[in-house]
Amino acid sequence: MSKKIKSLEDLRKLRQEKEKLTSPREGDNIQVIIGMGTCGIAAGARDVMLTLLDEINRHNLKVNVTQTGCIGMCEKEPLLDVVVPGEGRITYGKVTQDVVKQIVSQHLANGQIVKQNVVGKIEE
């Protein structure tokens, strides 16, 4: 016996309610890229990503979240890149759930780089 998702109907109702709410700030989207190779996952990338989503929603930001595989800096995982349009790309290492909270509130929301966790920077 296999059940289908009967609660999709609930999701439709929920959507109608939520669409009345305000949408986030407009503008070019910031992009966040998470390392999801074996090394990243073993180091906790999945839960860092869930915290990231929570924090983005809490701050009501418009951010694109994507992933990449192993980039060869396994010892510094979980790795997370932030790309702000016009400002190049910052790679953060050893990103714990606490660090990702800092990155969202300082870097994504206020444009201030969280210096102690930066492992690299690529200019645009």
Added chain:
Amino acid sequence: MKDLSHVILDLVQNSISADADQVSIEVFKSKKQNLLSVCITDNGKGMNEQEVKKSTDPYYTTRTTRDIGLGLPLIKMMAKQADGDFKINSKPQNGTCVYFSFALEHWDCPPVGDLAATFISFFVLQQDITISLKVDNGSESFELSNQEIYDELSADQITKQWVLDWVKELIEDNIMKILREG
């Protein structure tokens, strides 16, 4: 890897690297049969016989960033340690199926872990791929796919908190319940 939800997250990344656009994950758990098994099937580019053999050798990898690969060797070791099985079925151009199992009552049988968190990772990060998750405990089963949820939403709603909360609750109420009862 701490638990099966992490292993599944890792192995689906392999499918994605193999250019799959459909991945199905099946978890079976039954106390009666003393069995916990996972089967991950994709429609990616597949492997030839030699590649299949090499795939569980930690000193073989197709990646270029580093010359060891640990995903499959690790899970093979975990399965063998817990009186389980490990099989890979694959043909070039025909996709790959990875199956592994554990004796449920064995000391080294890993916990299932947070499947909701793993599914939400796919849900947010793999929007171009169809990923379905099915659980079965021998008497009851439940299946969901990311695409059938996207169909109800606009693109910018997918990462909204109310959607993520809804997906999490759906998995808790159905998938995790079936696994607890299995």
